[in-house]
Every structure is written in C-alpha cells, then in structure tokens.
Amino acid sequence: MHGGHFDLILMDWQMPEMDGIETTRQIREMEKVGGGHVTIVAMTANALQGDRERCLAAGMDGYIAKPIQTGELLKVIGGKAAIPPIPKPQPAAAKDFDYAAALASAEREVLDVLTELFLEQYPASLDEIAGAIVAADHPKLELSAHALKGLLGYFRAVPAQQAARELEELGSQSRSNAGTEPLARLRAEIEKLKPHLETYAMPHGKPKP
Numbered sequence: 001m002h003g004g005h006f007d008l009i010l011m012d013w014q015m016p017e018m019d020g021i022e023t024t025r026q027i028r029e030m031e032k033v034g035g036g037h038v039t040i041v042a043m044t045a046n047a048l049q050g051d052r053e054r055c056l057a058a059g060m061d062g063y064i065a066k067p068i069q070t071g072e073l074l075k076v077i078g079g080k081a082a083i084p085p086i087p088k089p090q091p092a093a094a095k096d097f098d099y100a101a102a103l104a105s106a107e108r109e110v111l112d113v114l115t116e117l118f119l120e121q122y123p124a125s126l127d128e129i130a131g132a133i134v135a136a137d138h139p140k141l142e143l144s145a146h147a148l149k150g151l152l153g154y155f156r157a158v159p160a161q162q163a164a165r166e167l168e169e170l171g172s173q174s175r176s177n178a179g180t181e182p183l184a185r186l187r188a189e190i191e192k193l194k195p196h197l198e199t200y201a202m203p204h205g206k207p208k209p
Contacts, residue, residue, distance in 0.1 A: 008040075008041065010043050021054060021058045025058050103196055114154055118155075118197065119197055125144060132144060133177070133180065141168075141176050142168050145167035148164045149161050155197070160189035160193055163182045167186065
C-alpha cells in the first residue's frame with residue numbers, strides 16, 4: 001500500500017455477509033467512477049469447475065489455492081498472477097495416512113505460526129461445529145467447518161481436511177442433521193494429527209520448560 005492505494009488485494013472467496021465475488025464486483029464498480037485498477041487475487045480452498053469463469057466475470061485478476069504456498073504467493077506479488085487451470089481432484093486418502101510425513105512436507109514458516117494456534121483453538125472449533133449440528137444452524141456449520149478445513153490444509157492433513165469439507169458441504173446444503181458421522185471422523189483424524197503437531201511445537205523434539 002502506498003499513498004492510500006492498495007497494490008494488491010488477496011480476497012477470501014468465502015466470507016460471511018458478503019463473499020469475495022460480490023466484494024470484487026463492488027470494487028470494480030467504484031473504480032469505474034474513481035478510476036484505477038487494483039489487482040485482486042482470490043484465495044480459495046475449493047478449486048472447482050466454473051471458478052475461472054466466475055473470477056473473470058467478477059473482475060478478478062487471478063486466484064491462488066489455499067493452503068497458500070510461499071513460492072506461488074511471491075509470483076502473485078511479483079505481478080505474475082494469472083487464472084490457473086482447475087486441478088484434477090485428488091484421490092481419497094488412505095486410512096493409514098502418514099501425518100508425520102505430511103507435516104515434513106509442509107512449509108516451515110507456516111507451521112511456526114499456526115501450530116500452537118491450532119492446538120489451542122481446535123477444541124472450541126469442534127464444539128462450535130457440534131453445536132451447529134444440534135441446532136441445525138446450517139450457515140454456522142458451513143463457516144465453522146470451512147475455517148477449520150483451511151487450517152488443516154496448511155498441515156496437509158488430507159483425511160481431516162476431507163471430513164471438514166464434508167461438514168462444510170452439509171452446511172451449504174442445509175443438511176446439518178447428517179453431520180454426526182463426519183464430525184466423529186474429523187475428531188478421530190485430528191486426534192491422529194495432534195501428537196505430531198505437539199512434537200513439532202517442542203524445540204528440538206523436547207518438551208518446553
């Protein structure tokens with residue numbers, strides 16, 4: 001940002017009240033009056049068919065998939081943003097998913113920031129999802145599961161992320177009553193992930209004093 005002007009906006013695709021698509025449309029309308037063109041790049045955890053067209057129609061300049069990789073983000077900041085092709089869906093993860101190997105392949109600077117935060121907050125997030133299922137609060141289920149899914153993606157925790165995605169979709173489909181089983185699966189997968197995160201949070205593998 002310089003002189004009151006933003007050089008780049010990283011726009012979350014899914015936000016409460018006003019989503020990234022509508023926000024971008026409104027920014028573009030204001031630019032028609034005031035002039036200028038700020039680069040807007042969508043951030044989305046769901047790369048779906050039709051996203052490219054929706055981005056272009058709304059006036060976005062590109063999008064970057066979450067979890068964000070440092071190299072890709074630097075390309076965007078360097079002015080190389082482009083609407084990418086939609087990636088092919090990944091196969092379902094095996095039941096014996098190797099969380100330790102997944103964490104070893106994640107970006108270190110991301111883990112440094114998010115590990116302790118996740119360990120502190122995930123119980124409340126699970127309780128929030130459970131409460132939304134009981135209350136049939138579909139929007140809350142969708143948003144809470146979406147937020148947790150995004151965090152899990154940074155750890156490359158594929159099975160846990162898939163369970164969170166299923167809960168998010170149930171919320172969007174107003175089918176919260178079907179969330180008990182995927183929530184149980186999400187809890188179980190996070191319990192598998194948790195000891196590896198706790199080990200990572202320990203300096204040199206030793207408990208903090």
